[in-house]
Amino acid sequence: MITTDTMLSRIAESLFWVGRYVERADDTARILDAYLHRLLEDPWSDEDAACRSLHAILGVAVPGEQHCDMDSVLARLAFDAASPGSIEGALRAARQNALTARDVVSTEMWETLNSTWHQLAEHQRAARRTGPDAYLGLVRRRAALFFGLADSTMSRDDGWRFVVLGRSLERVDMIARLLAVRVLAAVHAPDWPTLLSASGAEEAFVRARGAGSDPGEVAAFLLLDRGFPRSVLHALSAAEECLVELGGGTSAWQRPEPARLAVGRMRTRLEYLDSAELEQLPALLSELQLACGEATRAVAERYFPYDGPIEWSHQSVTREGA
């Protein structure tokens, strides 16, 4: 009945953000898991410094002079439902967007998000008592379940493409953040193994490069590996594919639209990167984040234009959510 090539702009926007927020919750849980457990295993680590670098990674303002420890990290980066940069905030926003797109999101996907949301309070209480492992594990498993259900219950139409596009762009952004802290805040920086484990890449890395290989190769792996689904290059390619299909395919005479330009340029830049450029990591990472922002803006401009001014009444409506 609904033709697969049309979709309400409002719904498309919600799906895009469902993909982004679930990925954000997943990645945040992975990062917290890797950091906090690293902290416990390393008797010489500086807790305050490590926790500050975590805030920096996740783009949440670092509390000034206040001492920063594991509990405060969990409070701000995991349990703060009001901040979409925290796990609960991201899941709340994901659920809200899924609710808006309730007629398009499959029931199993919706139930996964909804029941997870309802279970968080209980898991949060348990996490305060016995540590965050089970809480973070729940979030990772439910995110995997959600995308697994998306994979097996959504038709490969534009709805699916918006979900995958959102997930892919968020993934690029999160890896860039992770690497940026390693490079920029070298003093408090996480070590390479922590980085790998925060990206779920330890085993894939060891298998690809061999155990005991040069830790400097971690950055190259997370950026450039073609086979690993959490690498920047892989995620960019996935995003580009979605944008090509959303735009109705490639044609010889038509210039790609702005979102695809931003993503495609970045993808080719990485594909043909020479090793000298890898030395200039900071510049490359900020380029990556700019490209993500640019692509998101261009997608919104092209596909989510529903938000016209409503001015026949006294008040005008402002857009909620997203």
Add this chain to the structure above:
Amino acid sequence: MADIFDSYTTADAWDEMFERPGVVRPAYEAVFAALSPLDSLELRYRTDQMARAFTDRGVTYSYGGEERPFPLDLVPRLLDAVEWDRLSRGVRQRVLALEAFLADAYGRQRVFADGVVPYRLLYSSPHFHRAAHGIEPPNGVRVHVSGIDLVRDEEGRFRVLEDNVRVPSGVSYVIENRRVMTRTFPALFAEQPVRPVDEYPQRLLAALKACAPEGVTDPVVVVLTPGVANAAYFEHALLARLMGVQLVEGRDLVCSGNKVRMRTTRGETPVHVIYRRLDDDFLDPLHFRPDSLIGVPGIMSAAHAGNVTLANAVGNGIADDKLLYTYVPDLIRYYLAEEPLLPNVETIRPEEPGRLEEVLDQLDRLVLKPVDGAGGKGIVIGPRAERDALDRLAEEVKADPRGWIAQRPVALSTSPTLSRRGDGQDGLAPRHIDLRPFAVHDGSDVWLVPGGLTRVALGEGNLIVNSSQGGGSKDTWVLAPDAPPSRTTGERSTAVSEVSPRQFGPGGTSTPGGPAQEEAQQQ
């Protein structure tokens, strides 16, 4: 008797399950047998399970900012085939009469000229919309979906309590209740055939397509919702999903050149039929409330031009006004030349000469309803009301007799419902229920979803069942004749014919040699 039915006493009302204490009505024997062995802990456990399922699925309502599952009682409400047949014919008759009345009221107005219904009833109704004049529904249907509220009185007779032909809601609970009941209590269904309710979405879609503007061969149907914040949003999304159509908000639609289009990722695309789940007043800020932010400016002009069909039609409110209700039996006789199959509750109109005094004299023995109230709002049950409340009521009725009707208080029938008893234990106790069957009119047939929504007043003695007043619901079963009507046995036997053998990989074989060989290799 099992302990959950221990001390089950029937109130001063018709009990759905028991003829008298200890004697089960024939239709309920299987359910009684299935429930009897259970103890109250088990019942509570299953009830909590159902609540959990509703929470996870989002079948909730908001209570003080908190999401709560809509309470579902696990004892079903049963209607046998004969009773359902009688009842559904009565509902059908009523819908057709109301349909005829609406066509007349927005057309030649014969019913008023013939003196069956007074003209002033029309002109004093806030739902009589000039904007609805001149909109000729393509297949003659204005009441695409209706919910006729029924109660069973002390003698066991079904009576109509009110008609809902504007935006009746609740059908999603019919669908969800059945779904969760079959999952948490499969044993209940094992003993007898229950007619399924899942045909509703396809019937609704067929009816919506049937009312498409003339010349549109493949109409685009949408469901229009006020938005996520609306109490019935769950239902809007469910229906859109089950019908496979878009769920739109006002801001997704644009009107230009008297056509309605929706904003999609591929530009603006046409819309032909709008199943709108918002009230007339909010539909079009250009015609109705200018402050409506959830409506679509210009949608009424598009409807006038015949380019889009609104379902249900605008202006239907004149037909489910509680004052018009009192005339419906006359309408049935007038339009259909039939006797009403379902009686009204005995009702007095205070606006008629001499009747106001009659009402005022016995306020404490009557139920007073504002003619324009929805969701049980403003109803005063005389025998239960305090003296000063009655005094205030008397003033209000005197000031605006047109605004009220007075009814004999009907003791709604009761059904065993899981409740906390006086001794703190859970047990089954009689609670009052009503019934809202849902009818879908596609222009050639009025179809009813088997059963409908049974609402239950969870408080002891409480007579108002609306969910906004603390009500819950029950799964409603229409018992089917023993054999399914349409499926032939021949089809079934051919369906399972050629079965190709399953394939097995390493470790999947159950031949004796397999595991032994593996062991041998490991040694």
